[in-house]
Amino acid sequence: MTEEEKKSILSDEKAKEMEQQAEVASTARDLKGIVKIAFVVIAVVGALFHLIVLNFYPIDPWLFRSIHLAFGAILALMLFKGSKKGTNRVSIIDWALILGIIFITAYIYMNLTTLLFRFGVMPTAMDSFVALLGLVIVFEITRRTSGWTLPILASVFIAYAFLGPYLPGILNHRGYSWDRFVTYIFGLDGVFGVTLDVSSKYILLFIIFGAFLQMSGVGRYFIDFSFSLAGGMRGGPAKVSVLSSGLMGMMNGTSAGNAVATGSLTIPLMRRVGYPGRFAAATEATASAGGQIMVPIMGAGAFIMAEITGIRYHEIIIAATIPALLYFLSVYFMVDFQAIKSGMRGLPRKELPSLKGVFKQAYLFIPIILLIGSLLSGYSVIRSGTVAIIACLIISWVTPDNKMGPKKVIEALVLGMKNTIQLLAVCATAGVIVGVIALTGVGQRFSSMLLGIADTNMLLALVFAMCISIILGMGMPTTAAYAVAASVVAPGLVSMGIPLLTAHMFVFYFAVMSAITPPVALAAYAAAGVAGTDPFKTGITAFKLGIAAFVVPYMFYYSPQLMMEGSGGGIALAVVTAAIGIYFLAAAVQGWFAKKEAGVIVRVLLIAAALCLINANLLFDAIAASIIIVAILYQKMIQKDKDDDISKKESIA
Structure with missing residues (x-):
């Protein structure tokens, strides 16, 4: 083993420890025996199915999304317990729900042509039963993977669909029958709408890409690169947290997941050089939230934005580049000032990866460079992502310690599907909320209200839009938070005369910031769990560290040059x-x-x-x-x- 390899900050053992900590933080089962084999087979088949359909054999969108949901639901019901006290064995209820989602998928496949005309218009009794069962399963897998927040919020919106005729003002609508409503929401305008479309095409693809990065050693190289570059600076580990969380978080899809994954390494090191535990956890949470706005992947939110707005993906990432860099610059200044005030130093050079060794392995950046190059050259997102996955595989063969043979390829595919489960469930449930908003027209009413405020004061209207975006996003992963806020708030901003991309970027930023905004700051709570600090106080500190990010979105309107205009x-x-x-x-x-x-x-x-x-x-x-x-x-x-x-x-x- 070379000296450079010995000095790798993130050893294989440490990587395994990080994975175990992330696993313990969830209600995931430790699958064994025939069930584990079945899980692996289903995950590999699911990953390959998506890659083949996306690149070679496209099928009907509704059928593709229903199969996508089926794979995610089956894996979720096998992997996640119904409660924290649940047994490690897959229960009878889980198997019943698995049979239920298989039945639903088969029903959609066999009746596809007629369902396109029946669902939401003239449904049969069986249509309504299938839709209701589907909603129950979607809510259950979301509860298991992301907690109660999103299912409760979706339930409130469902209740609103029926209570609307009795509500005053902008909340009033004419109401809907149960059969029509439930089949509409479980159709292409709800669960199988734009959010699950993005999940099936883009989110899954890039999470598999992230898994290949991890298995090929590129993910470890990102952290080594960050340590070699910033670890020796004053308060070095905090600056490493900023860099590594940005690099890893853009492919993670959740701020909280990123905070646990990189925080288990960076938080102890921050405390070692003198940062208080709460500040260390808050720094990791703030940097991890920033990973969701880091180009070119932006935690999958950019894909939803492209689908909702119709703006080409590469235009979005070009516009998002400067704001993303400004965000991380603000966090860097925060940790640097803290280091100066406290007289902190960095880690000794001998404890850091060799600069020479790190730069020798700069070829490990090739998958990311190829991805960005392909996107900017006009290739489709799917083709660019697939090329990047293949590049990871080829790059791994150059590094003997991380050479990906059949076993590692299977592990990468399984890891990719496993990491997709939460976002898939979240996107499906977010589709319910988006569907209710579209059906009832409440989004247009909020737009009218914002327009009325803007006639009085544009800044006040923007502040109001910010508050709604943050409140709607509290307790939810970024993708769901943005999807909901984009349906309620963005149309109002556009009606005020704000350009389409500017309006959606404004909403997206505050949806991301909800992860570090008390009282429900998911990323801060996750980082506090790693650091052993008070979650609420950690959230307050993270809010202070990320305060500049609450100013940057206003610059989109007042300084459009920051979006390359x-x-x-x-x-x-x-x-x-x-x-x-x-x-x-x-x-x-x-x-x-x-x-x-x-x-x-x-x-x-x-x-x-x-x-x-x-x-x-x-x-x-x-x-x-x-x-x-x-x-x-x-x-x-x-x-x-x-x-x-x-x-x-x-x-x-």
């Missing part, structure tokens, strides 16, 4: 002023400016300057510069007074 000079100026504004905001939050602790007055001045820099306008830039000059002079005056007081005390002594 306008001239090169205008874009460059907007990026520079936005970066400076984020620096001042981080300084205000952390109370550190001009190499000294900042008092209340200086903090207020810094916040004022940061807000002025939101707008890419030379007048506001000049005002911000004036405010900063005042802050610097005031800071020096306060320091001079302190120095004079110290001198007087010394002279008296």
Whole structure:
């Protein structure tokens, strides 16, 4: 074994430990014997089925999505217990539900042509029974994989479909019969709508890609690369957390999952160099949430955005690049200020992966480079993702320790399907909410309300839209949070005259930020579990660390140059002023400016300057510069007074 390999921060043993910790955090069963073999066979067949259909033999969309849901439901019912106290054996109820989803899929296959005309219009009694059974199974697998939040929210929306005739104002609608409603929601406008479409085509593909990255050693290289680059800096492990969570989180699909996976490594190291446990957990949570907005994959949210808006995928990732970098820059400033205040140092160079060894293995970035290159060259998302998967396989053959033979390929396919289960369930349940919104027209009514507020004050309308997006997203994975918020809030922003992509990016960012917004901050709670800290207090700290991310979306409207609109000079100026504004905001939050602790007055001045820099306008830039000059002079005056007081005390002594 070479010296570089010995110095790999993320050893195979550590990787296994991380996986075990993530497993313990869930209600997953430890499958054994014939059941485990069946699980592996079903997972491999499911993964290959999707790859073959997507690349070579397309089938009817409804049939494809129903088979996609069937594979996910069967695997979920086998893998996840009905409760934390449930036995390790697959229960009779689980087998009954598995037979139920198989029956539903067969029913859709055999009656496909007629169901297209019957569902939601003139359903039969059997149609209604199949739809109801399907909804029960979808809600159950979502509850097992993601908790009660999303099923309860979906149930509230279902109740609204029937209570609408009795509600006042914008919530009123004419109501629907049970048969028509349940078959509509379990059709192509609900469960099998745009969210499950994205899950079946894009999310599954890129989660399998992430599994191949992990099995081929590329995922481990990302973390080694982050450690070699930033581990030796002051407060190094925190900066490693920012880098590695961005690289790994964009393919993870959930902020909480990313926080557990990378946090089990970075949080103990952050505590070792002096960060308090709560700050360490909050840093990991904030960075993990940011992984959901990191290009080019953006935690699968970009795929849903492309489907909903009709905007080409590569246009979305180009527009999202600068905002994503600004987000991670803000988190970097936060942890750096904390390190300066606490006098922290990085890890010793001897404990870090060799820079020379890491750069020698730079070829491990090839799958990501190929993916980005293919997307920007105009190839389809499916073709680009498939090429990236094949690239991982080929790259693994260059590194003997990670060479992927048949066994590892099977493990990667199984891991990919296993990691897809939660997002698949979430997308199916989110489809229920999206379907109710479309059926009742409540989204259009919210749009009218936002438009009315905008007539009074555009900023107030944006703040209102932000609050709704965060509230709707609390307790939900990013993909579901965005899908719901995009149906309720985005149309209202568009009606206010905000460009389509800007409106959806605004909503998407705040859907992501709901993962670190108390009182229900999923990513912060997950990281707190790893660190052993108080979840709510960790959520408060994560909110503070990510505060700049609550400002960035407003820049989309006031500084459209940040989304690559306008001239090169205008874009460059907007990026520079936005970066400076984020620096001042981080300084205000952390109370550190001009190499000294900042008092209340200086903090207020810094916040004022940061807000002025939101707008890419030379007048506001000049005002911000004036405010900063005042802050610097005031800071020096306060320091001079302190120095004079110290001198007087010394002279008296």
